[in-house]
Amino acid sequence: xxxxxxxxxxxxxxxxxxxxxxxxxxxxxxxxxxxxxxAVAAGRLDEAYNWxxxxxxxxHDRAAFERALGDRRGAEKLRGAxxxxxxxxxxPDGERLPLVMENGAWRLARDPLDFYxxxxxxxxxxxxxxxVENRRYEVVVRFVxxxxxxxxxxxxxxxxxxxxxxxxxxxxxxxxxxxxxxGEPLELGPPExxxxxxxxxxxQAKLVREDGDWKIESLE
Numbered sequence: 175x176x177x178x179x180x181x182x183x184x185x186x187x188x189x190x191x192x193x194x195x196x197x198x199x200x201x202x203x204x205x206x207x208x209x210x211x212x213a214v215a216a217g218r219l220d221e222a223y224n225w226x227x228x229x230x231x232x233x234h235d236r237a238a239f240e241r242a243l244g245d246r247r248g249a250e251k252l253r254g255a256x257x258x259x260x261x262x263x264x265x266p267d268g269e270r271l272p273l274v275m276e277n278g279a280w281r282l283a284r285d286p287l288d289f290y291x292x293x294x295x296x297x298x299x300x301x302x303x304x305x306v307e308n309r310r311y312e313v314v315v316r317f318v319x320x321x322x323x324x325x326x327x328x329x330x331x332x333x334x335x336x337x338x339x340x341x342x343x344x345x346x347x348x349x350x351x352x353x354x355x356x357g358e359p360l361e362l363g364p365p366e367x368x369x370x371x372x373x374x375x376x377x378q379a380k381l382v383r384e385d386g387d388w389k390i391e392s393l394e
Contacts, residue, residue, distance in 0.1 A: 214243065290316070295360045295369035295381045298388035299350055304346060306335055317390045319382055346393045349373040 206225060213222035223231070223239050233243070260274035260283075270281035290301040290313050298317065305313040311331045318326045335343060351369055360381075361370045367383040368391070380391040 179207055190230065219243070272282070292317070292387035292389070295312065295362075295388050298381060298390070299354060299379060301353060302390055303347055309336075311335070316387075319389045319391055320384055343393075346373075349377065357358075 199348060206256060210222055210225040213219070213225065216236045219240055220236075222243075223236055225339055226234070227238065231239075239321075260277075261273045261280065263271040263273065273280045274283050275281075290305055290310075292298040302314065302317050305311075305317070309332075314331050314335070315323070315326060315328055350371065350373065361372070363369075369381045369383075369388065371379040371381075375377060377394055379393050381388045382391045383389075
């Protein structure tokens with residue numbers, strides 16, 4: 175597994191700017207935030223600007239930074255900001271396993287042995303692919319919206335995915351897999367509780383959310 179930093183959620187300004195990188199020796203996130211606030215309060219705006227990330231400084235020159243800061247009274251709302259550290263492990267199939275920092279140690283934010291999560295549209299699509307590939311048709315049924323469940327059985331799902339249209343349906347799965355690998359964005363709504371992944375001209379995967387889980391409405 176490859177671990178990659180995900181977010182240092184310090185405050186609205188610094189999140190938008192990215193994680194601040196100290197100009198000298200590395201310090202913790204709380205110290206970085208405090209150093210920024212101290213610099214602003216003392217009017218040392220050059221120093222404060224240096225605490226902003228390289229990405230932020232690419233789009234905000236020194237003058238723009240000072241204009242955004244205004245009279246510096248806005249910095250008062252940052253005092254008492256809470257630092258939350260998060261990371262994620264990228265699994266071989268592209269799924270991401272979130273971790274959080276608790277009491278000085280990293281902890282898993284969800285069960286890594288839950289092979290078929292449905293908490294997000296992307297998770298649901300990857301889980302759906304995995305279930306079909308593993309011929310776990312009793313799991314595939316979990317991805318059927320409730321209004322269709324009365325007529326969809328495990329045997330019916332097996333017949334669909336292993337029947338005459340198997341090659342055609344396999345191409346649909348390949349298209350989903352390729353779109354996820356490319357990082358194609360999933361469109362959320364409207365309406366609320368729906369998501370779509372574009373798979374090409376006039377083709378898409380449509381999902382709906384029910385009781386907190388995302389399910390496959392259609393593959394068109």
